[in-house]
Amino acid sequence: xxxxxxxxxxxxxxxxxxxxxxxxxxxxxxxxxxxxxxxxxxxxxxxxxxxxxxxxxxxxxxxxxxxxxxxxxxxxxxxxxxxxxxxxxxxxxxxxxxxxxxxxxxxxxxxxxxxxxxxxxxxxxxxxxxxxxxxxxxxxxxxxxxxxxxxxxxxxxxxxxxxxxxxxxxxxxxxxxxxxxxxx
Numbered sequence: 001x002x003x004x005x006x007x008x009x010x011x012x013x014x015x016x017x018x019x020x021x022x023x024x025x026x027x028x029x030x031x032x033x034x035x036x037x038x039x040x041x042x043x044x045x046x047x048x049x050x051x052x053x054x055x056x057x058x059x060x061x062x063x064x065x066x067x068x069x070x071x072x073x074x075x076x077x078x079x080x081x082x083x084x085x086x087x088x089x090x091x092x093x094x095x096x097x098x099x100x101x102x103x104x105x106x107x108x109x110x111x112x113x114x115x116x117x118x119x120x121x122x123x124x125x126x127x128x129x130x131x132x133x134x135x136x137x138x139x140x141x142x143x144x145x146x147x148x149x150x151x152x153x154x155x156x157x158x159x160x161x162x163x164x165x166x167x168x169x170x171x172x173x174x175x176x177x178x179x180x181x182x183x184x
Contacts, residue, residue, distance in 0.1 A: 005066035008050035009074045012081045017051055017073075019044050025073060029080025032141045036076065042069050051077075079141035086150040087170040088136040091159065097134045099126045104136070108157045108167070116156075122149050135170065 011017060015029040023038040038044060042065055043054045053070045055062040078084075090097055090108070097106045104116045104124060118124055118138075122145065125137040136153065140146040150169070159166035161177040168174065 003067075005053055005055065005063075005070045007070065008047075008052045009070065009077055011046075011049050011051065011077060015077055015081050017046055017077075019046070025076070027073070027076040027080050029077070029141075031080050031083050034076045034080060034142060036072060038069050038073075039065050042066065044069075044073075075143045079143055083139055083141050084143050084146050086138045086146055088138075088150060088153055088167050089170050090134045090136070090167055092157075092165040095134060095157075095165075096128060097126045097136050099124045099136075104153070106153075106156070109165075114156055116153065118149060119145060121145055 012029075015027065018026045018028070020026070023040050023042070023044070024035060025038055025044060026033065026035045041056055041062060043056070045052050045054070051073055053066060053073065055066040090106070092109060095106075095108055097104060099105075102118045102120060102122075102124070104118060104126075106114045106116070108114060121140050121142055123139040125139075126134060127137065128134045138146050138150055140149075154167045154169070157166045159168045159172075159174050161175055162179055164174055164176065
């Protein structure tokens with residue numbers, strides 16, 4: 001059995017899961033609702049306030065989908081009950097970020113400002129304090145979407161290994177390189 005797939009997904013208080021006949025899983029909680037289509041071969045049942053995922057055979061395809069769909073459903077349950085949060089830090093002189101509704105305006109050392117429209121499911125906050133780097137905070141119930149948006153923002157100016165300038169995740173450890181050594 002898949003080590004991940006055989007674990008049941010516990011449902012916290014206030015979270016309900018509905019499974020339609022065409023394997024459309026709908027998870028509703030206090031923060032919102034998420035839906036996902038699950039492969040028709042994977043069986044999903046609700047027993048004792050837990051979601052149990054089983055597979056029909058031991059084929060490689062079924063084994064891989066077993067763990068995948070269990071993880072996706074667990075992420076949906078966590079998203080609608082607690083939500084997800086990603087923080088990005090802008091490291092560099094003159095780097096700034098400003099949120100205007102669902103629009104993120106960033107100055108990242110290029111000749112122009114970068115304006116990025118974010119999906120409605122992602123909430124954005126920016127924080128700029130004196131003598132500290134600007135922080136961009138993203139919040140959403142969809143783990144896949146927030147990860148994609150955060151990676152897209154980071155790709156605009158990835159951190160470089162010499163001075164560490166660029167956009168990095170808060171808490172991310174960067175591999176730093178030594179610069180040129182002075183000639184004697």
